[in-house]
Amino acid sequence: MGDALLEIKELHKRFDTAKGSVQALHNVSLSVEEGEFVTVIGPSGCGKSTLLRIIAGLDSGYAGSVRLGGAEINGPGIDKGFIFQEHRLFPWLTVEKNIASDLPLGSKEVRRKVDALIELVRLKGFEKAYPRELSGGMAQRVSIARALLRNPKILLLDEPFGALDAFTRAHMQDVLLDIWRTNKTTMIFVTHDIDEAVFLAGRVVILKPRPGEIRKVIRVDLPYPRKKATQSFQDLRLKVLSEFESVEELQLTDGAGI
Incomplete structure (x- = not known):
């Protein structure tokens, strides 16, 4: 400890x-x-x-x-990262864009972090999916990845x-x-x-x-x-x-x- x-x-x-x-x-x-x-x-x-x-x-x-x-x-x-009871994702954004939030995916550093987090939360292959296409558990994994993006x-x-x-x-x-x-x-x-x-x-x-x-x-x-x-x-x-x-x-x- x-x-x-x-x-x-x-x-x-x-x-x-x-x-x-x-x-x-x-x-x-x-x-x-x-x-x-x-x-x-x-x-x-x-x-x-x-x-x-x-x-x-x-x-x-x-x-x-x-x-x-x-x-x-x-x-x-x-x-401080905060995960609510509901996922609170932006419905008009894909998984990768929800994770990046206000940061540009065109940035190599942001892209590297987003890709690593997608792998970490077991969402590889769902990068382009929208929240409506995800299960409840998958949506919460996106929320967790988004909260972790800024370490x-x-x-x-x-x-x-x-x-x-x-x-x-x-x-x-x-x-x-x-x-x-x-x-x-x-x-x-x-x-x-x-x-x-x-x-x-x-x-x-x-x-x-x-x-x-x-x-x-x-x-x-x-x-x-x-x-x-x-x-x-x-x-x-x-x-x-x-x-x-x-x-x-x-x-x-x-x-x-x-």
């Missing part, structure tokens, strides 16, 4: 709504090391997506400190596989791990799926119900590639599940919103 790339200290976030002020995050402190893969799970409404948006520089008005590479985050930038320091993924069927989701998990191992990109991945959280990550962060607060961080000391049917995987899954069920009990006891 390397030095801490992301440092979150005593993060608090409130939203003002028509019904009053809502505390979304409370006293969140977390360090993520360079090259680490971290998954975040917790009940709906616990602030997982809000946390990602703050790290991405897409949300402000919080108390506390969020630093990337030693510098305070004060807005979006090319050093971000960190890639933030907000339930990117949630809408996919089980087979495609498993395939996408393998693809993402290939990308992570190849590029050594630091990743933070939000999910509701416990199997997915354990399968992907070196650490699983479990958030309490609103206001979101870290209940537990569980290290996943399993070698890659991981097999979900093994006893060691199931043991860790049960450990995470036990903590998650305790969080859900807290939610019911406290009457927190979902």
Whole structure:
């Protein structure tokens, strides 16, 4: 493991709504090391997506400190890649042009990077295809390639596989791990799926119900590639599940919103 790339200290976030002020995050402190893969799970409404948006520089008005590479985050930038739940591709552009985005494909350097990313996300042969001609999993692979084009320091993924069927989701998990191992990109991945959280990550962060607060961080000391049917995987899954069920009990006891 390397030095801490992301440092979150005593993060608090409130939203003002028509019904009053809502505390979304409370006293969140977390360090993520360079090259680490971290998954975040917790009940709906616990602030997982809000946390990602703050790290991405897409949300402000919080108390506390969020630093990337030693510098305070004060807005979006090319050093932070963000993958949404839906692919958000430009329907009028081909795969290769979606990946290049606003950069010219006529540039030899851009073309080299786009071609390498197409190979990395397993889309060779689909360079000229349009989003309407792609499956959901293929479209998300284009989104991931686009986010990686400018070599971000960190890639933030907000339930990117949630809408996919089980087979495609498993395939996408393998693809993402290939990308992570190849590029050594630091990743933070939000999910509701416990199997997915354990399968992907070196650490699983479990958030309490609103206001979101870290209940537990569980290290996943399993070698890659991981097999979900093994006893060691199931043991860790049960450990995470036990903590998650305790969080859900807290939610019911406290009457927190979902």
